[in-house]
Amino acid sequence: MAPEDGWVVNLSKSPAADGVATEKLLVHHQEKHFTASNVVRDVIIGVSDGLTVPFALAAGLSGANAPSYIILTAGLAEVAAGAISMGLGGYLAAKSEADHYSRELKREQEEIIAVPDTEAAEIAEILSQYGLEPHEYGPVVNSLRKNPQAWLEFMMKFELGLEKPDPKRALQSALTIALSYMVGGVVPLLPYVFIPTAMKAMLTSIGVTLAALLFFGYVKGHFTGDRPLMSSFQTALIGAAASAAAYAMAKAVQAT
Template sequence: MSHLHPQKQALLGPGQHVEPHFTAREIVRDIIIGASDGLTVPFALAAGLSGASVNSSIVLTAGIAEVVAGAISMGLGGYLAAKSEADHYKRELKREQEEIIAVPDTEAAEVAEILAEYGIEPHEYAPVVNALRKNPQAWLDFMMKFELGLEKPNPRRALLSAMTIAISYILGGIVPLLPYMFVPRARDAMFGSVVVTLVALLLFGYAKGHYTGDRPFQSALQTAFIGAIASAAAFSMAKAIHP
């Protein structure tokens, strides 16, 4: 998937080659993180408990408890990660501001070096360097993006990330538990759980591959395979302990 600014598209002209780029937003990445774990972990837990020959109510209770705990844990992890990213950006921003004031010639030389890495000649980048020196805010933005590779984070990013991951985890975690709500015997419900979860993993893997630019069918098979391995391992371990 690729999205180009209209001016860039005009420069390329109609029919010109456009390379695909990963343009999914951060919220899509959070959905992938939450839903992938939400589908896999409760699935493996339910399969493991089913292997211990318990009834569906026990599996359902344990599964719901895990989904709630997992959603809180994953959401908190997402919040702290986004908060840490924002704090890192603020620290680097302050440092760059101080360096532009204290050692402007050094910072200007760094701008020239960055532009030279793109094959721009000194007589070509000199006006750019001078223009940036006259515009401190643009200069600061340039250094943050091209020297440090940092984009300004959304101030609501941490809370939004936590909520997105937690909700995605819950929605994903409900899927493998659905059969246990209707089938009393856990061993029988497990087969229904395997079917619905593998279908969900295939669909989720395909969508993930589509948004990340990977081959969708390969992504679908890989995601389903990982979930199947996790549940089979949990079921086998439970059977070994409680034959």
């Protein structure tokens, strides 16, 4: 039977006590984890909004019978403003997360110094929730009390559920979201560069953007663990609904 992907199987023979060779099966698991989840999340946020918002804006302006050059100008202005706004939002979110971690780290550090017995009891309570008995977690508690830094990291992770954030995370998040938004935002506007008639450009933009949404949704589903085809359909449906709503609103305003 062939080994599964991600596993390495070693076979070795050793003599048994009765002289008959027995086969030992050693299976080593090679874990493959995707570690760039934060980056993927930022790219998803940026590209999904970048594809959807300018798409809806262009469709709405097309519904108002605006010429292509005005739609393109308004769309590019929106992409620039949206990229800055989204990037700033990503920066502030990551910065707030880092500030929250620093505050909790300082508070936990003070508690370890001021009330060590209480904090040690909290370690015991945490470990007991994993099914460990007092005689099993007792040595762990004592070992952590001898290592203040490990004790602090344990409390941050297992009591508060906080991971130490990357100090460069805020800037990276801002740049990733902003650039992703710009890349996504250019796609629905490209037809307006080459097609002077707004309605024709809009029809081309619909086809190009829906194809981009389907492709992006599929890739997003692959990285996030969702079913790629379902993710692809949902992403395209959201973009189509947003553009249809904007177009209908523009037509309704124009009719009044």
